């Protein structure tokens with residue numbers, strides 16, 4: 001009997017899509033046939049509180065990993081993703097006459113200068129010399145900002161009031177809708193197939209595996225014995241079918257953003273506000289003439305979220321951005337410098353897992369006759385760790 005050669009991926013966010021691409025392009029796993037089954041197969045989601053994270057991504061590369069041993073794997077995944085995106089943007093291995101601008105449009109990625117400031121001391125600010133930043137030798141053009149003498153005359157480069165430490169470097173910003181589209185196009189070109197379906201998540205892990213297998217048989221006539229593995233890339237909603245112990249580790253954090261008119265030259269971020277959920281960022285969406293103003297980190301188990309929080313917080317973000325003057329080049333002339341033209345308001349879910357992302361094989365035994373591999377709990381880093389993390393899945397699948 002031929003060996004089973006079909007893999008089902010539950011979820012078509014950035015994690016599921018990149019996992020499909022990496023499996024289909026790696027010599028050790030490219031023989032597998034891949035089907036993505038997802039309730040959301042990319043595309044915009046409705047205004048409001050979304051539990052499907054990927055379309056809500058800010059987004060840029062700024063690794064949240066620390067220098068500690070427990071973050072070693074995240075550092076590796078983030079670094080691999082930065083390298084891979086840089087290769088795409090530099091057109092490495094492509095001889096097709098495309099310009100850099102063509103590639104920005106094609107991939108939905110773009111190099112941008114980024115500045116990042118801390119209002120409070122953290123392990124990252126230690127020494128005030130960059131020694132607390134693990135990626136200082138990974139990214140391009142890294143420098144520590146001179147808070148006293150540096151750039152006081154330039155609105156865009158002036159450090160925010162109260163900053164205790166700041167860095168600048170070349171980040172990669174994401175035009176999220178286009179990047180997700182590009183991933184989907186690539187996965188389909190490589191031979192992946194998709195099924196739009198909400199799987200029943202009320203009957204535990206066994207139940208969702210059975211439902212996924214049944215859907216695949218129904219839609220494609222793939223035989224039960226041909227299914228090798230199910231990969232769980234269900235994001236926040238994995239908690240509904242995981243056991244109690246595991247689902248208790250998942251927290252639902254909301255991230256609030258405004259899409260605004262005008263593309264800032266640089267990305268900018270301030271962290272360490274008195275309210276622990278506060279964070280302020282402006283992230284240009286490369287090649288679109290728009291930027292994303294954010295954000296928040298409301299932990300839904302700790303704080304109530306309601307429309308008044310959303311409204312107040314939008315105003316606070318605008319006001320803080322105005323004080324900083326960082327996005328002045330895109331603010332509306334003649335009005336207060338804080339006013340940016342809002343195009344869209346969004347609240348996205350961030351699936352935060354105690355102990356970091358779970359990327360591992362479920363136990364030592366198959367579940368309902370197939371291997372189950374998990375990749376969820378990617379916190380605020382699902383895009384920036386996606387390539388390295390998918391490579392880890394390839395190694396896990398190849399080792400089964």
Ligand SMILES: Cc1cc2nc3c(=O)[nH]c(=O)nc-3n(C[C@H](O)[C@H](O)[C@H](O)COP(=O)(O)OP(=O)(O)OC[C@H]3O[C@@H](n4cnc5c(N)ncnc54)[C@H](O)[C@@H]3O)c2cc1C
Pocket residue numbers: 010011012013014015016037038039040041042051052053054055056057058059060061062197198199200201233234235236237238254255256257294295347348349350351375376377378379380381382383384385
């Ligand atoms: C405001 C905001 C800003 C962010 N900024 C950044 C950033 O700058 N950089 C960065 O790297 N990350 C950022 N993130 C985080 C990033 O968006 C997430 O980590 C990432 O999108 C997680 O992707 P995922 O594919 O794992 O999950 P999701 O995108 O949530 O995808 C889950 C998939 O599983 C499917 N699914 C779930 N349950 C079922 C079911 N029962 N049946 C069928 N399908 C199911 C869904 O339909 C969906 O397709 C941000 C997030 C937010 C909200």
